[in-house]
Amino acid sequence: MPKFLHTADWQIGKHFGGFEPDDAALLAKARIDGIRVIAELAAAEQVDGVLVAGDVFDAQTVADKTIQQAFRAMELYPGPWLLMPGNHDAGLIESVWTRAQRLGAVPSNAVLCLTATPLLLLDGNVAVLPAPLTQRNTFADLTEWFEDAATESGVIRIGMAHGSVQGILHDGIDSANPIAAGRAASARLDYLALGDWHGTAQIDARTWYSGTHEQDRFRGNEPGNVLIVEVEAGQEPRVRHVRTGRHQWRQLNTRLQVASDIEALEATLETLSTTDVIELTVAGTVDLASHERIQRAVSRAQGRVLALRWDLAGLQLLPSSEDIASLRADGYLADAIDELRIAQTLDGAADDLARDSLILLATTMRSVNTSGAAA
Known part of the structure; x- marks a missing residue:
């Protein structure tokens, strides 16, 4: 036949x-x-x-x-x-x-x-x-x-x-x-x-x-x-x-509400392999330290999978008192952080700009503080 x-x-x-x-x-x-x-x-x-x-x-x-x-x-x-x-x-x-x-x-x-x-x-x-x-x-x-x-x-x-x-x-x-x-x-x-x-x-x-x-x-x-x-x-x-397909395309959608959700996300990303093609969407409210933790987990996952695209735009940053203290922000900088935090609640492009500005400000201040400590 x-x-x-x-x-x-x-x-x-x-x-x-x-x-x-x-x-x-x-x-x-x-x-x-x-x-x-x-x-x-x-x-x-x-x-x-x-x-x-x-x-x-x-x-x-x-x-x-x-x-x-x-x-x-x-x-x-x-x-x-x-x-x-x-x-x-x-x-x-x-x-x-x-x-x-x-x-x-x-x-x-x-x-x-x-x-x-x-x-x-x-x-x-x-x-x-x-x-x-x-x-x-x-x-x-x-x-x-x-x-x-x-x-x-x-x-x-x-x-x-x-x-x-x-x-x-x-x-x-x-x-x-x-x-x-x-x-x-x-x-x-x-x-x-x-x-x-x-x-x-x-x-x-x-x-x-x-x-x-x-x-x-x-x-x-x-x-x-x-x-x-x-x-x-x-x-x-x-x-x-x-x-015949060797690669699995998977969509991971996560909403973070409590600290254990971040741990669960990290654990999930650790299980991925070179056969995976991943689309990751993360939403919720986190402090600056948690946001940095998520970014590190995503970065590690990039090296683990065949391909990864991610969207963290749904994350709203809510700096904790510990965040602000670690940034050594007071006076004008503390006010700016507070204004950016509030601006995230606005609709449209303003909330994205506020979130991105908070991340940039935190990264810059951590860099400055680290350099100052090293000096």
Whole structure:
């Protein structure tokens, strides 16, 4: 029984602009490393081909080096790779695909599915019908031609498409690049390999989204998988999930109310590892000493995880008498600290400015006091 690996939405070259530059670079590298994981799996499973259902690249403008790295990462699987354009890397007249060809980056076992033309595999026993996007958005169903595509009796029919199955997916995804529900049945497909939805999802017995191979956003919709598909003409395919994602994206939201909450936050951050991608949001009311303690814990966590973005804007600073005493603030400085503390209760940008000013003032005064003590 022929066996294929179905994957999609690699989006190689994604920038991850919401992260610090060093973290963003590691996240981008993880996506290319994920291709090597897929190649190793494809070789171990002895599949008859890898179906990549669109969005191999994140944009037409990815660097030449990124293109070369993506194709080099496929080396561990010598069988056929069928790569199809999606909305991020549409097969335009001049595109990332034509650039890859000019660079000589495309290996001989990689088939670029740039036109709606049947591709025969396994001595003609399998026909792959691709529906490549030739522009970013289309409002026509590019899978319609599957129904008129003639194949000989007994030939396995596999469709590849990138878009939204109408009336099925949530989050308002029914827009551009539509795919008719029931297309697998109407086009007599034995399997329909889809891309665009970044989570693994079964649409019907013969239609699946593989999802992205490595999670790339804070959304729990079953990302980080590929599908191993065994298919036989006229039979329902056997589909098996295989986890390829190595990184877990987690959102940590904490509101600090008592001292033990800070200890709990520190303990949580200490459990993180290099496989974690973290979005940390901390709110509540703390004194200056506690704020510095939190900042140290976040700094340590930065060195522990793959990537971390944090938001401490929800923290309101309430300097304690010990804080003020340690800063040796009296007279005008004590009044300024009190005014900044009160200003944090205002709405809008004023409270952010007051909080940031308190932090800057405290840092500066501690530095001055330390230098004075050393002298």
